[in-house]
Amino acid sequence: MSLEIQNLHVRTEDREILHGVDLVVRKGETHALMGPNGSGKSTLANTIMGNPNYEVTEGKILLNGEDITEADPDERARAGVFMAFQYPATIPGVSVANFLRMAVNAKRPDDPIKVKEFGQLLRQNMDLLRIDPQFTSRYLNEGFSGGEKKRAEILQLAMLKPEFAVLDETDSGLDIDALKIVADGVNALRGPEMGGLIITHYTRILNYVRPDFVHIMIDGRIVREGGPELADHLEEQGYDWIREEVGAGA
Amino acid sequence: MPSPTFLEERRKAALEVFEREPLPTWRRSGFWTTSLRKLRLDELEPRRYDPVSSLDELNPVVSEALRDEELAGLIVQRGASTVYTQLDPAAAEQGVMVMSLEQAFEEHPDLVERWYMKRLSENEGKFPAASAAFWTGGAFVYVPRDVVVDKPIQVVWLIDEAGTAQYAHTLGIVEDGSKAYIREYNLAPDFEGQALHAGGFELYCRPSSNVKLAHLQDWGSGEVHDISTKRVEIAADAHCGWVPAVLGGHLTKQTLDIVTHERGSDMRQNGLYFTEGNEHLDIFTTDLHEAGDTTGDTVWKGALTGESRASYEGLIEIVFGAQNSHTYLQTHSMLLSPKAKADSIPSLIVKTDNVSASHGGTVGEVDEEQVFYMMTRGLHRLEAVRILVEGYFEEVIQKLEDDRLEEVVRERIAGKLTEAAEQVEDYIAQR
Numbered sequence: 168m169s170l171e172i173q174n175l176h177v178r179t180e181d182r183e184i185l186h187g188v189d190l191v192v193r194k195g196e197t198h199a200l201m202g203p204n205g206s207g208k209s210t211l212a213n214t215i216m217g218n219p220n221y222e223v224t225e226g227k228i229l230l231n232g233e234d235i236t237e238a239d240p241d242e243r244a245r246a247g248v249f250m251a252f253q254y255p256a257t258i259p260g261v262s263v264a265n266f267l268r269m270a271v272n273a274k275r276p277d278d279p280i281k282v283k284e285f286g287q288l289l290r291q292n293m294d295l296l297r298i299d300p301q302f303t304s305r306y307l308n309e310g311f312s313g314g315e316k317k318r319a320e321i322l323q324l325a326m327l328k329p330e331f332a333v334l335d336e337t338d339s340g341l342d343i344d345a346l347k348i349v350a351d352g353v354n355a356l357r358g359p360e361m362g363g364l365i366i367t368h369y370t371r372i373l374n375y376v377r378p379d380f381v382h383i384m385i386d387g388r389i390v391r392e393g394g395p396e397l398a399d400h401l402e403e404q405g406y407d408w409i410r411e412e413v414g415a416g417a
Numbered sequence: 418m419p420s421p422t423f424l425e426e427r428r429k430a431a432l433e434v435f436e437r438e439p440l441p442t443w444r445r446s447g448f449w450t451t452s453l454r455k456l457r458l459d460e461l462e463p464r465r466y467d468p469v470s471s472l473d474e475l476n477p478v479v480s481e482a483l484r485d486e487e488l489a490g491l492i493v494q495r496g497a498s499t500v501y502t503q504l505d506p507a508a509a510e511q512g513v514m515v516m517s518l519e520q521a522f523e524e525h526p527d528l529v530e531r532w533y534m535k536r537l538s539e540n541e542g543k544f545p546a547a548s549a550a551f552w553t554g555g556a557f558v559y560v561p562r563d564v565v566v567d568k569p570i571q572v573v574w575l576i577d578e579a580g581t582a583q584y585a586h587t588l589g590i591v592e593d594g595s596k597a598y599i600r601e602y603n604l605a606p607d608f609e610g611q612a613l614h615a616g617g618f619e620l621y622c623r624p625s626s627n628v629k630l631a632h633l634q635d636w637g638s639g640e641v642h643d644i645s646t647k648r649v650e651i652a653a654d655a656h657c658g659w660v661p662a663v664l665g666g667h668l669t670k671q672t673l674d675i676v677t678h679e680r681g682s683d684m685r686q687n688g689l690y691f692t693e694g695n696e697h698l699d700i701f702t703t704d705l706h707e708a709g710d711t712t713g714d715t716v717w718k719g720a721l722t723g724e725s726r727a728s729y730e731g732l733i734e735i736v737f738g739a740q741n742s743h744t745y746l747q748t749h750s751m752l753l754s755p756k757a758k759a760d761s762i763p764s765l766i767v768k769t770d771n772v773s774a775s776h777g778g779t780v781g782e783v784d785e786e787q788v789f790y791m792m793t794r795g796l797h798r799l800e801a802v803r804i805l806v807e808g809y810f811e812e813v814i815q816k817l818e819d820d821r822l823e824e825v826v827r828e829r830i831a832g833k834l835t836e837a838a839e840q841v842e843d844y845i846a847q848r
Contacts, residue, residue, distance in 0.1 A: 219785070
């Protein structure tokens with residue numbers, strides 16, 4: 168069981184951003200994708216999810232062997248792919264609880280979740296993420312602080328239990344307390360049933376969520392891969408040494 | 418001693434205006450026109466009906482909208498006739514009156530003549546003159562001073578046959594210090610052919626009263642032409658919150674005005690509309706401040722499908738000397754079809770200093786970023802759009818603070834979205 172990216176080339180209206188990316192995330196593994204701003208990390212996340220603003224010109228995305236490169240975002244979601252957004256949209260007039268129930272039911276259209284069961288599941292996950300119960304009656308992301316938005320994303324992750332989750336810069340904009348809460352949540356959700364791809368600019372979150380594999384992306388290509396020690400190395404030395412090495416090798 | 422011919426004289430004056438005035442055309446800014454060219458007025462007539470002893474004898478659109486709710490009072494007019502009235506004994510005990518306006522003129526002439534057409538005029542045009550000249554039945558709602566009426570007071574205007582001309586007049590007075598909730602519904606089943614509702618509505622919120630007002634318009638798919646003027650006057654330190662929900666009509670031209678008439682009065686208007694098919698909607702609202710230390714807040718939200726057209730024009734007017742008035746108006750419309758056209762025009766006339774008055778307007782489409790976000794949670798594209806449109810209206814719907822009516826409005830909006838589903842889906846896919 169895996170999420171597999173093969174030779175992925177992606178462009179927006181103006182230009183090509185990803186120039187042939189290969190990456191395999193197996194269920195049960197946690198990967199970190201690191202890279203400086205503008206390297207194409209968020210493009211990869213959005214393309215995995217099927218954002219219509221990004222066009223795949225070459226290569227494939229396979230979910231458990233099945234080609235989902237052309238699938239609509241909702242099909243991917245129901246098939247078990249999830250993305251926690253860096254900047255999630257605001258949905259006025261729709262409460263967190265209502266939205267979560269609709270999202271949970273989208274995966275089980277013939278057997279909608281019972282109100283009681285949903286309530287229990289919600290409470291359990293809110294406890295996990297230390298979220299105030301009143302939070303769920305607010306409109307999704309409307310007037311939320313940066314930290315609240317990120318927690319709402321992780322709450323959705325916890326409720327939807329996807330097979331593969333992409334966390335796009337979930338650590339950005341979080342103070343250290345909020346970061347620890349989010350990291351605790353992610354750690355609690357890790358396990359043999361989920362594969363994770365944590366996209367981050369900084370090594371900060373990786374001190375709390377230790378990845379099994381680290382990939383470094385620069386200018387639309389994955390240029391280095393290794394274990395968690397690669398992240399430690401970045402922590403100490405920044406991205407410049409990689410740029411230099413890649414530049415020298417080219 | 419009022420003249421015994423008071424009403425006759427008013428009708429006569431109105432008839433003169435009606436006969437003198439040609440069929441109106443409302444033109445604005447060169448490209449927006451509301452025209453009655455296709456209305457065959459000569460073929461429409463007031464229709465008389467016998468009273469009924471139960472709502473079940475009426476077209477089911479009535480009981481479907483009322484949903485067995487306990488009411489303080491109810492008056493139903495079908496065509497040209499008052500066919501049903503009911504008054505809760507507890508409300509009667511308080512002195513609340515809910516009856517036909519004809520009956521009120523007979524039984525309480527002093528009271529009715531004091532208020533009748535105080536804020537409406539037969540000189541406002543052919544159709545205001547028509548309703549003033551030809552109304553029959555009519556609705557009268559009176560809440561005496563210092564009472565709290567817990568349950569809603571309900572007025573229903575029903576048109577259930579093509580060929581009907583309904584000339585309507587509602588007069589409401591909520592006296593000093595009282596609290597009441599008044600609802601008026603304009604209902605019709607789907608039928609083929611033309612009909613007319615020419616209506617006048619006037620409500621007086623007396624000093625320190627607290628009045629909630631809701632209008633629900635759903636004329637079905639028949640060619641109902643609705644040309645109405647609704648006006649609310651708010652006296653000193655009184656408050657009125659008004660939610661007009663305009664959900665269906667072949668051609669609608671409504672003027673909805675609130676006058677904060679004396680110091681300390683406060684108005685809230687939260688309106689919504691949804692047009693579909695080839696409906697044409699033209700709404701004009703005025704938030705008129707006639708006294709200082711008054712406050713106002715107007716929010717309108719609309720959505721359009723099909724080839725429908727909707728124009729909302731909202732005016733804030735603050736007269737000379739009405740210092741320290743504060744008011745705000747915002748209007749939003751959402752296009753759900755490439756052939757629909759929406760227009761939002763907020764404007765201001767301020768003739769005094771030391772006030773705050775501002776406005777804002779948007780015409781938009783469904784935000785693709787929101788749709789993508791919701792789809793990544795497994796929701797189908799159309800489902801995502803439905804939720805977004807419902808959420809968009811929710812801000813206004815919740816202002817109703819009326820579970821049953823909220824439910825009715827939500828269901829109607831969901832129904833309209835379902836009907837337009839294919840079209841909305843095509844539209845979004847094409848963008």
